[in-house]
Amino acid sequence: MRKVVAAKLHGITVxxxxxxxxxxITLDPDHCDExxxxxxxxxxxWNRASGAxxxxxxxxxxxxxxCCVLNGAAARTCQIGDEIIICSSTYxxxxxxxxxxxxxxxxxxxxSLRDRLFYDCGFxxxxxxxxxxxxxxxxxxxxxxxxxx
Numbered sequence: 001m002r003k004v005v006a007a008k009l010h011g012i013t014v015x016x017x018x019x020x021x022x023x024x025i026t027l028d029p030d031h032c033d034e035x036x037x038x039x040x041x042x043x044x045x046w047n048r049a050s051g052a053x054x055x056x057x058x059x060x061x062x063x064x065x066x067c068c069v070l071n072g073a074a075a076r077t078c079q080i081g082d083e084i085i086i087c088s089s090t091y092x093x094x095x096x097x098x099x100x101x102x103x104x105x106x107x108x109x110x111x112s113l114r115d116r117l118f119y120d121c122g123f124x125x126x127x128x129x130x131x132x133x134x135x136x137x138x139x140x141x142x143x144x145x146x147x148x149x
Contacts, residue, residue, distance in 0.1 A: 001091040001092065001093060002091065002092060002093075002094055002097075003089050003090070003091055004089060004090060004091075004092055004097065004100065004102070005087055005088075005089060005102045005119065006036065006088045006089050006090040006100070006102055007035040007036045007037050007087070007088045007102055007103050007104070008035065008085065008086065008087045008088075008102065008103070008104045008105070009027070009031060009035055009037070009068075009085070009086040009087075009105050009107070010085050010104055010105065010106045010107070011048070011083045011084075011085065011106050011107050011114075012031070012068045012083070012084060012085075012086060012105075012107045012111055013068060013081060013082070013083055013084075013107065013109055013110070013111055014068050014069070014070060014078045014079065014080055014081060014082045014083075014084060015066070015067050015068050015069060015080065015111065016067070016068075016069040016070075016080060017069065017070045017071075017075035017078060017079070017080060018069060018070070018071045018072075018075055019071075019072065019075040019076070021071035021072050021075075022071070022072055023056060023057075023071055023072030023073060023074065024056050024057050024058065024059045024071050024072065024074070025043065025045065025056050025057075025058055025059070025068070025069065025070055025071065025074060025086070026058075026059050026060070026061040026067055026068075026069040026071060027058055027059075027060065027061060027067065027068060027069075027086070028060075028061055028062070028063065028064065028065050028066050028067050028068075028111070029060040029061070029063045030063055030064055031066070031105060031111075031113075032058065032060065034103065034105055034113070034116070035088075035103045035104075035105050036088075036103055037058055037086075037088050038058070039058055039059055039060050040057050040058065040059070041057060041058050041088055042055060042056070042057050042058075042088070043055070043056065043057070043058055043086050043087060043088045044086070044087045044088075044089070045070075045074070045077070045078075045084055045085070045086050045087075046084060046085040046087070047077060047078050047082055047084050048082070048083045048084060048085065049079075049082045049083065050077070050078075050082070052077040052078065054073075054074055054077050056071075056072075056074050059071075066110065066111035066112065067111075068084070068086075068111060097121045097129075098121055098122050098123065100121075101118045101119065101120060101137075101138040102118060102119045103116070103117070103118050103137055104116075104117040104118060104119065104133070105117075115135065116135070116136055116137055117133055117134060117135060117136075118133075118134055118136070118137055118138050119131070119132075119133060119134075120132045120133075120134050120138070
């Protein structure tokens with residue numbers, strides 16, 4: 001089994017930090033639905049400004065709020081206004097790499113959606129791997145962050 005990217009929120013802006021909370025990251029369910037990130041799913045968070053990297057779980061905030069709130073200990077790693085990358089992952093067999101199409105959302109500074117992208121892997125005739133970042137979302141592709149619902 002290999003650990004690979006399942007979904008990514010790239011360049012989302014931290015809207016709040018709440019140290020006095022049990023922990024986690026609060027995200028707009030609309031963003032999570034589009035990317036395929038589930039509530040209680042563990043994610044990695046990378047702060048583009050400081051380089052800090054943490055792991056925590058997702059809870060849903062208010063739908064349509066565009067929120068991105070670091071809670072508990074995670075609040076110490078980011079400041080309001082920081083751009084972060086949130087990445088969920090999954091474990092797959094090596095041959096499944098061509099089946100998954102991880103969704104990537106990019107954002108404007110107000111956390112409105114800028115682009116919908118997906119990662120696309122394949123094989124050349126000689127067996128070497130290909131990789132591309134494509135616009136839009138694939139149709140009928142396995143999205144492990146969404147559990148194929």
